[in-house]
Amino acid sequence: MRRALLNDIFVSIADRGRALLGLPDDADPVDLAGSLCAKLVSERGEASGTALAREIVARYERMDEAGRLRFLAILATRYAPDPDAIRAAAEAYGRTSDFADYMALSRAVEPPRQELLRRINMAPGGTAAIVKMREHLLQALPTHPHLEPVEADLRHLLGSWFNRGFLQIECIDWHTPAAILEKLIAYEAVHAIRGWDDLRRRLARDRRCFAFFHPALPDEPLIFVEVALVRGMSAAITPLIESPSALIDEPAADTAIFYSISNCQPGLRGISFGNFLIKQVVSDLSREFPKLMTFATLSPIPGFRAWVERRFGEGAPDMLAASDREKLREATGRPASKGLVKALLADSSWIRHPALNAALQGPLMRLCAEYLIDVRGKEGPADSVARFHLGNGARIERLNWLADVSAKGLHQSYGLMVNYLYDPADIEANHEAFVREGRVAVSPAAARLRTKPTKLRGRALRLIGRETLVA
Amino acid sequence: MRRALLNDIFVSIADRGRALLGLPDDADPVDLAGSLCAKLVSERGEASGTALAREIVARYERMDEAGRLRFLAILATRYAPDPDAIRAAAEAYGRTSDFADYMALSRAVEPPRQELLRRINMAPGGTAAIVKMREHLLQALPTHPHLEPVEADLRHLLGSWFNRGFLQIECIDWHTPAAILEKLIAYEAVHAIRGWDDLRRRLARDRRCFAFFHPALPDEPLIFVEVALVRGMSAAITPLIESPSALIDEPAADTAIFYSISNCQPGLRGISFGNFLIKQVVSDLSREFPKLMTFATLSPIPGFRAWVERRFGEGAPDMLAASDREKLREATGRPASKGLVKALLADSSWIRHPALNAALQGPLMRLCAEYLIDVRGKEGPADSVARFHLGNGARIERLNWLADVSAKGLHQSYGLMVNYLYDPADIEANHEAFVREGRVAVSPAAARLRTKPTKLRGRALRLIGRETLVA
Amino acid sequence: MRRALLNDIFVSIADRGRALLGLPDDADPVDLAGSLCAKLVSERGEASGTALAREIVARYERMDEAGRLRFLAILATRYAPDPDAIRAAAEAYGRTSDFADYMALSRAVEPPRQELLRRINMAPGGTAAIVKMREHLLQALPTHPHLEPVEADLRHLLGSWFNRGFLQIECIDWHTPAAILEKLIAYEAVHAIRGWDDLRRRLARDRRCFAFFHPALPDEPLIFVEVALVRGMSAAITPLIESPSALIDEPAADTAIFYSISNCQPGLRGISFGNFLIKQVVSDLSREFPKLMTFATLSPIPGFRAWVERRFGEGAPDMLAASDREKLREATGRPASKGLVKALLADSSWIRHPALNAALQGPLMRLCAEYLIDVRGKEGPADSVARFHLGNGARIERLNWLADVSAKGLHQSYGLMVNYLYDPADIEANHEAFVREGRVAVSPAAARLRTKPTKLRGRALRLIGRETLVA
Amino acid sequence: MRRALLNDIFVSIADRGRALLGLPDDADPVDLAGSLCAKLVSERGEASGTALAREIVARYERMDEAGRLRFLAILATRYAPDPDAIRAAAEAYGRTSDFADYMALSRAVEPPRQELLRRINMAPGGTAAIVKMREHLLQALPTHPHLEPVEADLRHLLGSWFNRGFLQIECIDWHTPAAILEKLIAYEAVHAIRGWDDLRRRLARDRRCFAFFHPALPDEPLIFVEVALVRGMSAAITPLIESPSALIDEPAADTAIFYSISNCQPGLRGISFGNFLIKQVVSDLSREFPKLMTFATLSPIPGFRAWVERRFGEGAPDMLAASDREKLREATGRPASKGLVKALLADSSWIRHPALNAALQGPLMRLCAEYLIDVRGKEGPADSVARFHLGNGARIERLNWLADVSAKGLHQSYGLMVNYLYDPADIEANHEAFVREGRVAVSPAAARLRTKPTKLRGRALRLIGRETLVA
Secondary structure, eight states, X not given: OOEEEGGGGXXXXXXXXXXXXXXXXXXXXXXXXXXXXXXHHHOSSOTTHHHHHHHHHHHHHHXXXXXXXXXXXXXXXXXXXXXXXXXXXXXXXXXXXXXXXXXXXXXXXXXXXXXXXXXXXXXXXXXXXXXXXHHHHHHHGGGOGGGHHXXXXXXXXXXXXXXXXXXXXXXXXXXXXXHHHHHHHHHOOSSOOOSHHHHHHHTSTTEEEEEEEXXXXXXXXXXXXXXXXXXXXXXXXXXXXXXXXXXXOGGGOOEEEXXXXXXXXXXXXXXXXXXXXXXXXXXXXXXHOTTOOEEEEOBOOTTHHHHHHHHHHTTOOOOXXXXXXHHHHHHHSSOOOHHHHHHXXXXXXXXXXXXXXXHXXXXXXXXXXXXXXXXEETTEESSHHHHHHHHTTOEEEEEETTSOOSHHHHHHHTTOEEEEEOOTTTHHHHHHHHHHHOOOEEOHHHHHTSSOHHHHGGGEEEETTEEEEEO | OOEEEGGGGTHHHHHHHHHHTTOOTTSOHHHHHHHHHHHHHHOSSOTTHHHHHHHHHHHHHTOOHHHHHHHHHHHHHHTSOOHHHHHHHHHHHHHHOOHHHHHHHHHHHSOHHHHHHHHHTTSTTHHHHHHHHHHHHHHHGGGOGGGHHHHHHHHHHHHHHTOGGGOEEEEOOTTSBHHHHHHHHHHOOSSOOOSHHHHHHHTSTTEEEEEEEOTTSTTOOSEEEEEEEESSOOOOSHHXXXXXXXXXXXXXXXXXXXXXXXXXXXXXXTOOOHHHHHHHHHHHHHHHOTTOOEEEEOBOOTTHHHHHHHHHHTTOOOOOOHHHHHHHHHHHSSOOOHHHHHXXXXXXXXXXXXXHHHHHHHHHHHHHHHHHHHOEETTEESSHHHHHHHHTTOEEEEEETTSOOSHHHHHXXXXXXXXXXXXXXXXXXXXXXXXXXOOXXXXXXXXXXXXXXXXXXXXXXXXXXXXXXXX | OOEEEGGGGOHHHHHXXXXXXXXXXXXXXXXXHHHHHHHHHHOSSOTTHHHHHHHHHHHHHHOOHHHHHHHHHHHHHHTSOOHHHHHHHHHHHHHHOOHHHHHHHHHHHSOXXXXXXXXXXXXXXXXXXXXXXXXXXXXXXXXXXXXXHHHHHHHHHHHHHTOGGGOEEEEEOTTSXXXXXXXXXXXXXXXXXXXXXXXXXXXXXXXXXXXXXXXXXXXXXXXXEEEEEESSOOOOSHHHHSTTOOOOOGGGOOEEEEEEEEEOOGGGTTOOOHHHHHHHHHHHHHHHOTTXXXXXXXXXXXXXXXXXXXXXXTTOOOOOOXXXXXXXXXXXXXXXXXHHHHHHHHSSGGGGOHHHHHHHHHHHHHHHHHHHHHOEETTEESSHHHHHHHHTTOEXXXXXXXXXXXXXXXXXXXXXXXXXXXXXTTHHHHHHHHHHHOOOEEOHHHHHTSSOGGGGGGGEEEXXXXXXXXX | OOEEEXXXXXXXXXXXXXXXXXXXXXXXXXXXXXXXXHHHHHOXXXXXXXXXXXXXXXXXXXXXXXXXXXXXXXXXXXXXXOHHHHHHHHHHHHHHOOHHHHHHHHHHHSOHHHHHHHHHTTSTTHHHHHHHHHHHXXXXXXXXXXXHHHHHHHHHHHHHHTOGGGOEEEEEOTTSBHHHHHHHHHHOOSSOOOSHHHHHHHTSTTEEEEEEEOTTSTTOOSEEEEEEEESSOOOOSHHHHOTTOOOOOGGGOOEEEEEEEEEOOGGGTTOOOHHHHHXXXXXXXXXXXXXXXXXXXXXXXXXXXXXXXXHHHTTOOOOOOHHHHHHHHHHHSSOOOHHHHHHHHTSSGGGGOHHHHHHHHHHHHHHHHHHHHHOEETTEESSHHHHHHXXXXXXXXXXXXXXXXXXXXXXXXXXXXXXXXXXXXXXXXXHHHHHHHOOOEEOHHHHHTSSOGGGGGGGEEEETTEEEEEO
């Protein structure tokens, strides 16, 4: 049984359609695309709908940035709802509360743009083109706020079309087509993949990589996660991403470490699949490897250093315990102070001095625990990665010293990384506590790192079989 | 690379979710489903969304008709938009015409039901359940008109999700899984398939069968068409559907006859794919068999006999030419009259008398041409099958006498069938003429059959390489 | 990546080849096939080899029985080794014992037929044609013993080509293409499959069906086994093969019953895969359902009744215990005797009389245990099914009374069936004991059924974790 | 339907088998493998056959070169046929000429090694291991001639198993799994592939790559050919293999150039598939692109320079035409002579001097035409690539000056390359002429290049629609 997207079959009639439309090939492509759109929505039947949609997609693909902006502006202006019609319909509904009048209002409110986009979607490659449109639009939006209504419609449609019920999960390995593998190299956003040999290591038999796909974008991963099967919870990133690292026999593994999650399609920003992907991978791996006991991330803390630096500026206390002060004094020959710490942390040379290194570990770990557990922005935890995992029902399990000493790791978080634990037994309760009460799940050990451990005690939450502190 | 709908992987966490919700298993299933829906839409995050959706789907599947009606009533009442909110938002927008107020109005107008249904769709089998819901609702609608708003939302969502850009075409043959083949037997709506041997004949090497599938319903054809590869345009159905009919070598075929098109999903009624499927199959077959010159249907005329009988009652003229009168008189020994024709056609015994048969051929063919070409209802051509094909850009090519002498064929149309011709060169023009001016494309031969051929002449339309009369 | 047997691609050049050979199409097909064979083996290069092989295959397929016999006779005579050449080469080798002379002898001994068959195999469908040739030859052999040398070559080549390393196992279910499923209906040899509904029951979710395939015969199963997942070891066949039988939830199953094994290709007779298939299925199911504790057959005893009837004729003892005699007397009102038993068993009416039924159970079970455990032919156990399973390392586990009361079951074995147990821990040891010492593995319960239980005792064999008696 | 090589399923029983055999894990692996072989061939049944075969394969894979030689020596000595048995059987047959005695002789002649190898093939990875064995053996053979009998058996078995009827062709492109693509990079033997970007260019849409696979080696191409779709017959290699070369629209192509053919498995040396692959690809491409008119290679001439250099030493005539002499004299300022030509060609600096370059073109083209057309070794044409293509029915079409100016191209053939033309209409006739009479097909233009064109005239051979000279 041959299965082919209807798209790639309808070529010849569509080509004929193109001729039928009598389009001059040298007209301004944006004007032409605009005329085609007009024709496409006006069509009462659908005989030439696909041909028109194909033309629009083909022309959009060949537009430069200026052209795309003009095209998006056409969408914004010509296909906006009619305010007078809305007002008239609203008035009629206000009088009658009739279902018929409600439907008339509903139709008046829905921008014609949505139907236009649904028809463009019929073309071969239509969905991909619409995802690209939103990518371009999101780039332009800050400087072109009048495109906001178009963005609202794109987000609405793509949100509906990329509903989780339509997504497919795939396990990606060295038997995956190269056309998909090269996308991983391109899209990896956390720990760069340095070519095909590096990629092969990340797909070796002690690794797993899972991605979501949508049937209309068969070669395009939407999001993917890289997993290492290891013994014990990983405390540093280098052993996981260095290419010639030793393979572990996967049957010996007791822990799955999610060490990289990358969104692939800027045009789908805000239509999130990540939480869903992680939980599914936990479920999938549990069945493949019944001996896996722990599912955790090894995550960056992208906002930590910036927060520390702001904090230094704000006159916050110095976080130094007596023992830290002693170590600092010994390592530097100078009296310990916030100023000294700030000076030391200004560059990364401390990392190469064992004594300094040892002296700074205490204060930085303590600051980091505070940052992750207690610091909130308007959308929840200040750190974006923390926000994602805690919102998914994970808990802050362990902070890791010298876990990522790459330039990027030092720049983001003084080399610290954190494990978020996904315990299937606690995910739901953690999530509920987080969503309803803003409480953050923390392991006792991580909680103890903070400066004010006494405050914690009364809020310990006992869950089935595992002590979790909810801060 | 394993590819699996995310649905069938997420079982264990979803099961755990079920326990977490603390649902008693013996509660009234409709009440429970209602509570689950309330929880599902209220959820701010999505951690247990899939588990809730699964539960709703599972419970809905086990409801009886009464339960389903109660559940649909819950959707109708609890998830309707709030009229006061709409009015307030409309007023605010009326004052300001602001985008923010527009968005608020838009949100107020959209029924919460749509978001609920989008979340139900996340469950394993969610899409299938929603299609079933609409099937049940359409059955109930005539006697439960208050469910109309639910229908409006279902139609809107399914229309968006079953956009042609998401459909896949498959060629179905004897190598197709039995799980799909048995659906063909079940869904065939035109010429019943009498078991597996009959099915095998319809999938032999001189036949083709194409279907549309949606990725979320992998084993469920949405619509399928059966095609016979033959020499010359088929004039009767029996040679095509009788099981032990002779195979033709497909390279010798010059004509593809579409002899059966069946919609499979009552829940997708009104979301039509048929026109698209036919054109795609024309395109596909053209490439596989460059020698095919003609693409045509052999179609029933389901409304013909009922129309003739109404016409007899209405005092219309008798349609008899002089030669018909002569033949009729010879065959019956009685003077020809409308009353005589009416009496003869009241049962089907005329079919077995060659002389009667010959005498009736002229008037019936003439009436039939008139019926197909000239008779219109409020949606266009009176005959539903004619409406479909003419709307797609086909033309009435040839009427066939004694083409389907089965009980059904005689009952519907006195045994007549019609070929609609799909000529790729004319489809677009025919369609435009039909949609814009209500003109129907007719071959000269078919047009000549009508009683008033003189009226036609002035309207003949010349298209590239083929004479087509547009009536 | 398209993967296609090279066969179906080479059509056009092969067709051209056919023309090039200048063959008249009306010549005698056997003569022509003979000439083509001559050309095919004489070719020094291979440019037209495929075309020639295609022609031979095509012509062989169209031959009737007489033609095939003539063709096989050509293979027997024209492609036999040359006795003089053998003698000369043997002499040379006898003198020198040189490797070069050995190779010359080896070449002289190998019939040119083998190279001819290897070249025919290059054609599209060549392997299938050669399997068919052997099927025809095996049918003809009893009356055409001079074809024996051809059979020796076919067996040699097919044995090498159908080496287990080249076989693929497939799990067959309702998603399998109909083109393969219809073969199951055709080839089922133990308990007939009565159409597609019956087949669907045998492929339901509490069943499994596995088959071996060879890549060159992609639509042709070589052998298949049907398995029921049940609770407890099945004692009767009807619940397994009656179509509307209740489904069991497969996770609840603790036992896998192999209730039918069928060879599909008569042309591969004697090239056995059965033992291998069963062990692999045991291994496969163990992994899919870790809760399965028991793997056993429910097998017919095809030779039992014939053996009993011969035994009655041979004046063997009557096998009646005192309690049997009592029951028989009560049930019949006549004194128990071997003659009475013989008379009762002559037809199958005893099955419908509970008292008779009860009286005959003891003697028949006892006789059956003796038959299975003690009676040997020249190839081992007298019963062919017993020979197969015991040779594979299974043990006789349990005899079942009234297990198959169909006409066939009563005719073969008075309705008795037997479970052979495949215990992975014992298979190897059982097999070794059987092959080396002719010892048969028997469960203690089955062994106790026999008349002379005392003889057994000394030979009990203790294996890990399970008491097995090896008779 | 899951399809898996039986191999990867039978693991657990095989593992158990390993324990059952009671093998100490620290014994010498070659000794152990030897014992396992003894057990494997002695097994009357097959219960533990797979386990034994697995062990042998696993141990062979871990042997070093010395171990492999010892193992191959075991095969050579312990599994050789018994000379006394052969002599006795030969004598018996000599007396009787009986079929039974023939079969006994046949059995005596067949080395037990063949049955051993057939049983090893049953293991997972058995076929791959046997192919590897032959690779190792072929490397060792020159210094270990006593292994020749093992080679004879391996060649015999692999020749039978890799019969073309069992091979599958695949079209390899950028959607092919990386696990296969990396093999292309590794195995390319003509024009090295410099990494993944280079590979992607060779698989772009104006290229095709086809390979043969055997079902038992699913990730291992046996041979592959790279094809460029171009306009006009390519005259130089650089435009085809330079990475950022311009894409041609494949519908515009009229010529398919086979620019690289690589065998992948040294263990299958001498079991040739190349001729078959090329013809199949010609057939396949003809159907995909009906507009392709020409199928030709762009081939190296690996033996040309060495032959020229030998010829200089042998006192052959100088091949210089009057015009060449003139050009040479002008370019060098010295009188033209064979010695001068020899001196100029000793290094490759002439390539950078246009005048020298022009002066040498005539003599080198002429010499090359002579070399390709007239020079024969004991197996036919002296040049190995010429031998291959001419033997397949191609003809020498055109010699190309400055076609491969890489170091390798200059080193092999002074930068010359040749197009061999595969004209489907002539392949068979060319092949026959070549095989039967040793005649070589040459285009008139190529033939005219030679020094003594007069000799050709009488032998011109007219074939359908194209003038071909057969030299």
